[in-house]
Amino acid sequence: MSDIDTRAEGTAADAYPPDALGRFGDFGGRFVPETVMAALDELEAAMAEAFADPDFHAERALMARDFIGRPTPLYLAERLTEDLGGARLWLKREDLAHTGAHKVNNALGQALIARRLGKRRIVAETGAGQHGVATATVCARFGLQAVVYMGEEDMRRQRPNVVRMRMLGAEVVPVTNGAGTLKDALNDAIRDWIANVEDTHYLIGTAAGPHPYPYLVRRLQAVIGEEARAQMLDRAGRLPDAVVACVGGGSNAIGIFHPFRDDAGTRLVGVEAGGDGGELHARSLGGGRVSILHGSRSFVLCDDDGQVVETHSISAGLDYPGVGPEHAALLASGRAEYIGASDEEALVAFDRLCHLEGIIPALESSHALVIAERIARDLGPSGDVLVGLSGRGDKDVDQIAARRGDA
Amino acid sequence: MNVPRPSLAVYLMADDDAPDLAEAAVQGGATVIELGIPYSDPLADGTTIQRAAQAALDRGITPARALEILREIDSRVDVPLVPMTYGAIVEGYGEEAFCRDAAAAGAEGLIVADVPPEESGRLRDAARDAGVDLIHLVAPTSRPERIRAAAEASEGFVYLVASVGVTGARESLDNRVAELVATTREAAGDTPVLGGFGVSRREHVRGLVAAGADGAIVGSAAIDAVERGGPEALEELVRDLAAGLSD
Structure with a gap:
């Protein structure tokens, strides 16, 4: 039990920065073609200036409240807790944020920084479509041009989000390379950025990519954990025994973990996509090796030669062979642990939350629920488990219905 | 590595036909052969080289096999050979082993497209120990101090990125190339400066040389030529581009 540490303030969003080369321990850095090195330097400078500027914080706070709807609630899942007979399960309701997921926290902050850089064109990748929708949304709000790369397979399985992006005025570019999933969308988004770097900001959706992106995204997403930590102290009177979040690239996980770091x-506890429970999965931390992907050094699902291998997850947002470098460092230091949950387990947790709590979670977040439920059972009734409910599952209903022959 | 002035470097994908193609390229006037070692996620490459890399991977070309192909090319042509690949491939093989084996197969230089000078510490040491020249890139977006640092750190030649973007044949090169060539040329001292990315026409080569570059690098256009008409079409393209060196 964690009665020893009930500090009023959590770890500051900018604490534990990367080193001068953008490294968290042995991970991170900048592995990109020379053409974009100058843009990364500019972004790093703009980020430092923005976070030192009270006007940036004021605008971000106002938009967080009135546009995103922050703070998002902390919800005690009483019936789920009762059903499991273990620790209390608290859900941090990022599914209630505008656009339906935590992604908008990052998209908003980066749009404000892009404006400071004078860049009017935004390029982004999306897997589940939540980051694409968040990007399209903030671009509409700030009058920026949005170009979103999305794998063809993901466009098929997350169709409602494709429609939403287009309604919001974004151009959605289908990616046919590779398996047509998130990795391939990142490749093409980065190539577009390399070609248009002088007037285009690359709005990466996860805590990966070349420095300073992983640090920037963590600072913008740390609001999840800051709010949740204060809400836990207020409502439960104590800090949780465990914080559980799903990890694809790792933005919602780093956002909710970071304020609890000390x-x-x-x-x-990060939960990666276990896929079919066997060989087909997307567990970069649980089954990958140290390599370079999309601009940084981290754990990557690749073969002995360094070639990236195909991944699988029922959840498009977790179907990614890499992971943010700070998660690699948290794994290496032992501060965080990473566990897999399979497609089938995620679907069971999905159903349970629907039926017992009246909340349709995203398939991504359902992976976190699997492990949170397990930890809650193990802890017993005196414990508290905080779960990052990173997004809502509206986007997934067609896919799940079709899978069950219910289309 | 001794790169003649002026020079035309030709990029080929490491695949079973590469030795024949290298002979054709040299016959047409190529003075350097770059050999692409295929990587699954080549961020700096446009569709032509992506496609060629995927085709090579589908045919089972591993980095070890690519170095065998390099060795065969070395036995058939007498120009400097320069493997070009990505950080994940070199790290997967191990920097020291890669540089040693590449040198043994005939490599005189090495280009790693996504490893800028800041990240190249171990690679630089490994290349030096193996006697392989590590070639850095400068781009139209690079600030003058980076251009100077990269030009000074480069051995063999400096790779001047002549278009903002990924690799791929283009109608015209970046309009700042002349300025970039001038800055790079001044900082490079005795090291040759070769311009690539987008080079597909004789006037591109002529323009680079007129601006003060020591030559050009052709990649995607060479692969397009091979797809169009095999070694003969490649030789013809190279002969035409090489003529641009002395126009």
Whole structure:
């Protein structure tokens, strides 16, 4: 139990920065073609200036409240807790944020920074479509041009989000390379950025990519954990025994973990996509090796030669062979642990939350629920488990219905 | 590595036909052969080289096999050979082993498209120990201090990126190329400066040389030529481009 540490303030969003080369321990850095090195330097400078500027914080806070709807609630899932007979399960309701997921926290902050850079064209990748929708949304709000790359397979399985992006005025570019999933969308988004770097900001959706993106995205997403930590102290009167979040690239997980980083009594548990439970999965931290992908050094699902291998997950947002470098560092240091949950387990947790709590979670977040439920059972009734409910599952209903022959 | 002035470097994808193609390219006037070692996620490459890399991977070309192909090319042509690949491939093989084996197969230089000078510490040491020249890139977006640092750190030649974007044949090169060539040329001292990315026409080569570059690099256009008409079409393209060196 974590009674020892109930500090009023959590770890500051900018604490534990990367080193001068953008590294978290052995991970991170800048592995990109020379053409975009100058843009990364500019972004790093603009980020530092923005975070030192009270006007940036004021605008971000106002938009967070009135546009995104922050703070998002902390919800005690009473019936789920009762059903499991274990620790209390608290859900951080990012599914209630505008656009339906945590992605908008990052998209908003980066749009404000793009404006400071004088860049009017935004390029982004999307897997599940939540980051694409968030990007399209903030671009509409700030009058920026949005170009979103999305794998063809993902466009098929997350069709409602394709429609939403187009309604919001974004151009959605289908990506046919590779398996047509998130990795391939990142490749083409980065290539577009390389070609148009002088008037285009690359609005990466996860805590990966070349420095300073992983640090920037963590600072913008840390609001999830900051709010949740204060809400836990207020509502539960204590810090959680464990914080559980799903990890694809890792933005919602790093956002909810980071403010708890110095809370020694709180376990940080990331849940990766276990796929079919066998060979086909997307567990970069659980089954990958150290390599370079999309601009940084981290764990990557690749073969002995360094060639990236195909991944599988029922969840488009977790179907990615890489992971943000700070998660690699948290794994290496032992501060966080990373566990897999399979497609089938995620679907069971999905159903349980629908039926017991009246909440349709995203398939991504359903992976976190699998492990949160397991930890809650193990802890027993006196414990508290905080779950990052990173997004809502509206986008997934067609896919799940079709899978069940219910289309 | 001794790169003649002026020079035309030709990029080929490491695949079973590469030795024949290298002979044709040299016959047409190529003075350097770059050999692409295929990587699954080549961020700096446009569709032509992506496609060629995927085709090579589908045919089972591993980095080890690519170095065998390099060795065969070395036995058939007498120009400097320069493998070009990505950081994940070199790290997967191990920097020291890669540089050693590449040198043994005939490599005189090495280009790693996504490893800028800041990240190249271990690679630089490994290349030096193996006697392979590590070639850095400068781009139209590079600030003058980076251009100077990269030009000074480069051995063999400096790779001047002549278009903002990924590799691929283009109608015209970046309009700042002349300025970039001038800055790079001044910082490079005795090291030759070759311009690539987008080079597909004789007037591109002529323009680079007129601006003060020591030559050009042709990649995607060479692969397009091979797809169009095999070694004969490649030789013809190279002969035409090489003529641009002395126009």
